[in-house]
Amino acid sequence: MDDGMAGGKSSLTWVVNISVVLLVALWLFPTAGLFISSFRTADQISSSGWWASMFPQEQNQTLRTARPGEDNIAEVNGVYQIDGNLFVAEGQAADIDAVQATISAWGTGSLNIDEYAPGDTADLGDGEQITVQANGDYVWTSPEPQSGRGQRVFTTAKTPPEFTLDNYRNVLFNPNNREGMAKAFFNTLTVTIPATIIPILIAAFAAYALAWMDFPGRALLIAAVVGLLVVPLQLALIPLLRLHNEIGIGKGYLGVWLAHTGFGLPLAIYLLRNYMVGLPRDIIENARVDGATDFQIFVKIILPLSYPALASFAIFQFLWTWNDLLVALVFLIDSSGDTTVMTKQIVELLGTRGGNWEILATSAFVSIAVPLLVFFSLQRFLVRGLLAGSVK
Known part of the structure; x- marks a missing residue:
């Protein structure tokens, strides 16, 4: 049937259909993004877009070891040692079994946050050393009892998708x-x-x-x-x-x-x-x-x-x-x-x-x-x- 005849199907029908789809997408995508973001944590939102929420995310974090104290310093072979888990010490996980992040690189300075790989040992000076594993386990050793705040560690870690109702609460x-x-x-x-x-x-x-x-x-x-x-x-x-x-x-x-x-x-x-x-x-x-x-x-x-x-x-x-x-x-x-x-x-x-x-x-x-x-x-x-x- 000729497009110009009365009752004929317009040749611009596909243009109308595409326009409708674009308009629907224009309204749907921001709404979907807002909905997904409302279930994400602040770190996830700042590190990636909502469209990547279903995939593991790589984040840079600054973590600290546990604060030195009489209850966590042990003397092993004449060296004072503190061990634990970075994610547990920072309260991001309740215990070692709850840790889901995997460290791909780490460092002890803000200018070289990827200086070491998991399992490497970093020299902190004055005989102090620290070793960090992929799951966040660390061993901090020193010839003298440690004091002050915990040792700061810069990490690059992959975390699995996480959704929470805490924002709504x-x-x-x-x-x-x-x-x-x-x-x-x-x-x-x-x-x-x-x-x-x-x-x-x-x-x-x-x-x-x-x-x-x-x-x-x-x-x-x-x-x-x-x-x-x-x-x-x-x-x-x-x-x-x-x-x-x-x-x-x-x-x-x-x-x-x-x-x-x-x-x-x-x-x-x-x-x-x-x-x-x-x-x-x-x-x-x-x-x-x-x-x-x-x-x-x-x-x-x-x-x-x-x-x-x-x-x-x-x-x-x-x-x-x-x-x-x-x-x-x-x-x-x-x-x-x-x-x-x-x-x-x-x-x-x-x-x-x-x-x-x-x-x-x-x-x-x-x-x-x-x-x-x-x-x-x-x-x-x-x-x-x-x-x-x-x-x-």
């Missing part, structure tokens, strides 16, 4: 950790759920009135709603905050709920009205003939039929409110931090502990887990709601 359940996200998580839920439900309830009533009720000025109200869609919310932040302070709301949950409601209503009314206008007129007229009031028609007919549009707006409002930082900074954040939301908490982590990538990755994935769940639960209604009223 640290972020969510550690009450003594100021980086904990549990409180911010529930604060965000406290903001997001009412800020999603309230505008839906108000917009549903308004959309029904604008779609099916005749009253003076209806066309002007519809035009006003459309006009408000293009008004930047930044213009209203300061005047609205002043209004909140004058009426005694100030900064708090009520203020941020009302702010999100006001900013979300134009889109909600526009989206729901377009959908309700497209509903069959015969159903509504028959209900009126049977004596149903506008409220009964709205509750028993319009709302059940408008579920796709309601779910579509709920997705947009929930995602926008959950990921919001600007409105929360203006209408919610206080000096005590009791109402800090997750976006603000993550900003603080970036500003004060930007090197702790495992904490940042875990916090970021926790913040996107709920929006992903909401989106995939309701996404089948998204297209139906967005296309409402576009085809007659």
Whole structure:
């Protein structure tokens, strides 16, 4: 069939398919990387990318022997000796059986970290020597009893893949950790759920009135709603905050709920009205003939039929409110931090502990887990709601 004929398959279909695959990959790869990184340790994240997480990693580490003391210095053939395991001494392994790393090279100075191979003996001066094996076992000998701190050893070791839940325990359940996200998580839920439900309830009533009720000025109200869609919310932040302070709301949950409601209503009314206008007129007229009031028609007919549009707006409002930082900074954040939301908490982590990538990755994935769940639960209604009223 000719490509130019009506109903023929376009020759650009493969371009569309490739574009879709690239867009999916563009969103999927960073999300997968964030998820994998949230289970990795800080050393693994700093030494390799998330795509290499399933393979052994080679890391450079600075380890120390055990601190010399009466309990670990033994005299053997007139020489004082301390033996042990570098990884156990540093607390990276509970005992020798738990050691999984394998040393491929080591050194006693930062300029020559690969000077020796496993099993070699290094001269530390003044008659002191140290021998390091591949599994981290060492023997430190000296003609005089050792003192001071443990001997520093620079190692290059391969470690097997390691995944841990400690990052999530640290972020969510550690009450003594100021980086904990549990409180911010529930604060965000406290903001997001009412800020999603309230505008839906108000917009549903308004959309029904604008779609099916005749009253003076209806066309002007519809035009006003459309006009408000293009008004930047930044213009209203300061005047609205002043209004909140004058009426005694100030900064708090009520203020941020009302702010999100006001900013979300134009889109909600526009989206729901377009959908309700497209509903069959015969159903509504028959209900009126049977004596149903506008409220009964709205509750028993319009709302059940408008579920796709309601779910579509709920997705947009929930995602926008959950990921919001600007409105929360203006209408919610206080000096005590009791109402800090997750976006603000993550900003603080970036500003004060930007090197702790495992904490940042875990916090970021926790913040996107709920929006992903909401989106995939309701996404089948998204297209139906967005296309409402576009085809007659």
